[in-house]
Amino acid sequence: MKRKITALLAAAAAAVAMTACTTGSSGSSGSAPGGGNQAFGDSAQLFDANQKAHDVMKGKRVAFVPILYKGYNLTQNWGASMQRAFDNLGAQFQVYDANFDPDKMVKIVNDLISRKEADVLILHNTDVGVLTKQIEDARKAGIYTIVVNMMSSQLGDAFIGVDVVHAAQDITKRAIADCDQRGGAKRLAIIDGPGNDAASLQWSKGVHDVADPAGYEVVATAHTQWQNAAAQQAAASITQQQKDNLCAYMVTYDLNSVAVGDAVSEAAARGVIRPNSIGVYTMAADTLWCDALRAGKVTASVAYDVQGVGAAAVVTAQQLIQTGVAPGSTHSVAYVSHAVVDRSNVDNTTIACYKGQ
CATH class of the missing domain: 3.40.50.2300 (Response regulator)
Structure with missing residues (x-):
């Protein structure tokens, strides 16, 4: 009888273990984008969740390609927010300055895709059509694309900006x-x-x-x-x-x-x-x-909320990688807050008078 009970308990334990694997609760820390492995299930241990959030981002390569970077408060603000957050997560973050040159921007993005040097592309495009092909090529290469502030006709995985x-x-x-x-x-x-x-x-x-x-x-x-x-x-x-x-x-x-x-x-x-x-x-x-x-x-x-755009891009990148969805399989458009300011309220409005760093 003891042997029977022991066998039943072992079988039950095996079934529970198999269920955990199939529901994604055990996840796959550091899995490749689009691999289909979710980092989290329905519940998580407090400290395990913290560690897994870091593990899944460790070593991930994030490339930010703005229309202009050096000396431009708008994009430098985003870049500074992204740099701080991705550094804390152990991801590799790099800015590629297109310096107001659409041809240079296309070349930079093409190179990143062809060499597979990025897991996530964060793009700030010059017009609605200039990066259409590149966003599609990134999807085919298994690379996530997040477009900020200047919407593209090819949406990519997410757009974040002002309405x-x-x-x-x-x-x-x-x-x-x-x-x-x-x-x-x-x-x-x-x-x-x-x-x-x-x-x-x-x-x-x-x-x-x-x-x-x-x-x-x-x-x-x-x-x-x-x-x-x-x-x-x-x-x-x-x-x-x-x-x-x-x-x-x-x-x-x-x-x-x-x-x-x-x-x-x-x-x-x-x-x-x-x-x-x-x-x-x-x-x-x-x-x-x-x-x-x-x-x-x-x-x-x-x-x-300029700084909110950079922060939201970081959050979106983490969510895409954690869920493991295939690049290009989901699309979203998200807007940050805005408010009219003048001399009467500018000094009391938190989203006004932002700096580059």
Whole structure:
């Protein structure tokens, strides 16, 4: 009888062990992306979970390819957040600076894929189509892709960024309220990037969504490739043409808006326009923009959680690797918070005045 009970207990123990293996509760720490092994099951021991979260990321190679890195607060902020987090997890993190060159960006990503030098690609693309093939090639190579801030027509595993359409709608409502209060002309001008990128396209839609029903006209749109000198030159030319018939500039990003603010200030100093007759509105609010705001060169911005984008990219990378889903088998779009800021609240808004590190 004792032998029978012992045999039954052994069989039961074996069955439990087999069940644990098939439900993924034991996981496979450090398994390759897309291997189908989940790191965690329905429950986990407190300290075991901590160790496994580190084990599964140890040695994983994460490549961040932004449109520009060195000297650019936006992408350096993301990179700093990613570096700290991936270092803590034991992953290998590397930044590849495309330096505003789409051809260079394509080459960098192609090389990373062909040499299989990354488990996760975090991409910040220049327009909606430039990395379409590369994102698909990464999927075929078993590499996860996370796109940040500038959505691509090829979604990849995840997109993380600001909700540009709603951000543009919110700041346009503010611009129109200011224009109505000043009693100026119902005319706006848009200054954006290349024009065929997601941010520029979504920004324009958001502005028109609010301006058109309110009876405001967008009299000019300038594509300045995110170059400050080009933005300042475009604003100087439009201001000269429109003079006091223009009420506001709607500028897609903060640094370009500072250049536009300089052009407006210079026009006012030369008597081309009345002082404070043209407002300058934008999206994002780094520390340089905040300085320009306090100096009276720009009017308001819809600040968004820039550091949250970098942190969310790290979390997403961990989730993809922990779940072991095949690259390209799931897709998600996630937005961070945003808020309109001006001189009255900028110093009390945590997502405003961000730095590069």
